[in-house]
Amino acid sequence: SQQGEEDPQALSIQEGENATMNCSYKTSINNLQWYRQNSGRGLVHLILIRSNEREKHSGRLRVTLDTSKKSSSLLITASRAADTASYFCATLSGEGTGKLIFGQGTTLQVKP
Amino acid sequence: GAGVSQSPRYKVAKRGQDVALRCDPISGHVSLFWYQQALGQGPEFLTYFQNEAQLDKSGLPSDRFFAERPEGSVSTLKIQRTQQEDSAVYLCASSLGQGGVGELFFGEGSRLTVL
Numbered sequence: 136s137q138q139g140e141e142d143p144q145a146l147s148i149q150e151g152e153n154a155t156m157n158c159s160y161k162t163s164i165n166n167l168q169w170y171r172q173n174s175g176r177g178l179v180h181l182i183l184i185r186s187n188e189r190e191k192h193s194g195r196l197r198v199t200l201d202t203s204k205k206s207s208s209l210l211i212t213a214s215r216a217a218d219t220a221s222y223f224c225a226t227l228s229g230e231g232t233g234k235l236i237f238g239q240g241t242t243l244q245v246k247p
Numbered sequence: 248g249a250g251v252s253q254s255p256r257y258k259v260a261k262r263g264q265d266v267a268l269r270c271d272p273i274s275g276h277v278s279l280f281w282y283q284q285a286l287g288q289g290p291e292f293l294t295y296f297q298n299e300a301q302l303d304k305s306g307l308p309s310d311r312f313f314a315e316r317p318e319g320s321v322s323t324l325k326i327q328r329t330q331q332e333d334s335a336v337y338l339c340a341s342s343l344g345q346g347g348v349g350e351l352f353f354g355e356g357s358r359l360t361v362l
Contacts, residue, residue: 168350177251177338177353178290223289225347233346234303235280237289 141224141241149246154211156241158224159204165227167200168235169209172221181209181222216247249273251354253339259360260329268324268357272341279322280351281314282338290338296322297345329361 142157158167166185170178184191184200184207191198197210211218223240227233252271260266272279278297282290283306292306298319307314311330316322326333336358340351 165348168347170351170353177355178340178351179353180350183350227347232303233278233297234292234295234306235347235351236292237282239289 141222141238143241144239145242145244147244147246148214150214150216152214152245154214154218154243154245156209156222156224156243158207158209158238160207160224160226160238161205162226162228164202167198167207168225168227169196169198169207170223170225170237172223172240174220178223211243214243214245216245219243219245251339251341251352253337253354253357255357256355257358257360259362261362262329262331264329265325265327266329266359268326268337268339268359270322270324270339270341270354272320272322272339273343273352274320276341276343276352278342278344278346279316280340280342280347281322281324282340283308284336284338284356286335293324293337295346302346326359329359331361334359334361 168183169181172178182193195212200207221240221242223237225235225237254269280295281293284290294304294314296316311327313325336356338356340353342351
């Protein structure tokens with residue numbers, strides 16, 4: 136079963152534009168993580184935000200978390216063609232089960 | 248190696264055959280996860296180990312799926328009597344701490360095709 140749902144499912148933008156992806160989840164969480172996956176490859180961790188944090192930055196990435204709305208957003212600024220990939224949010228349940236549950240992902244295409 | 252290693256990268260099996268997929272996690276990593284990823288979908292949780300203990304196997308789709316990590320390092324995911332619906336990429340991930348409290352490091356996956 137999937138915990139998170141990403142929105143939109145697919146996004147196409149021009150190089151230099153910003154890309155925003157959203158993630159909604161259903162149960163209480165300990166943390167929320169964002170991962171990136173290039174076609175045919177494994178997932179790469181981008182950023183982790185804890186349930187008591189509201190915003191986090193890493194380079195061109197900005198993540199926000201709203202626990203009252205059970206949602207998160209990932210913003211990629213000044214996108215590059217190399218950012219073309221699928222992006223997944225993943226949540227760690229607050230119930231201490233230890234397992235990280237992934238959403239269905241957003242496929243981002245950045246056109247040069 | 249420095250990362251998570253999975254083998255084989257590609258496996259073609261005839262329906263009914265047994266397969267074994269291997270995962271070598273990053274040395275010293277306590278937690279190990281197996282996920283199943285169908286084409287165009289997100290990874291689906293299968294099972295999770297903390298050292299040699301299998302703490303959660305709630306995602307295993309049937310009793311044909313079995314995972315082990317006997318010495319708390321290398322893990323094997325075994326699928327008995329494979330079916331066509333088992334065709335997917337099987338991803339292994341490890342993390343330094345307990346469960347998903349920190350980042351997961353993923354292998355490249357094992358792509359299983361059942362004919």
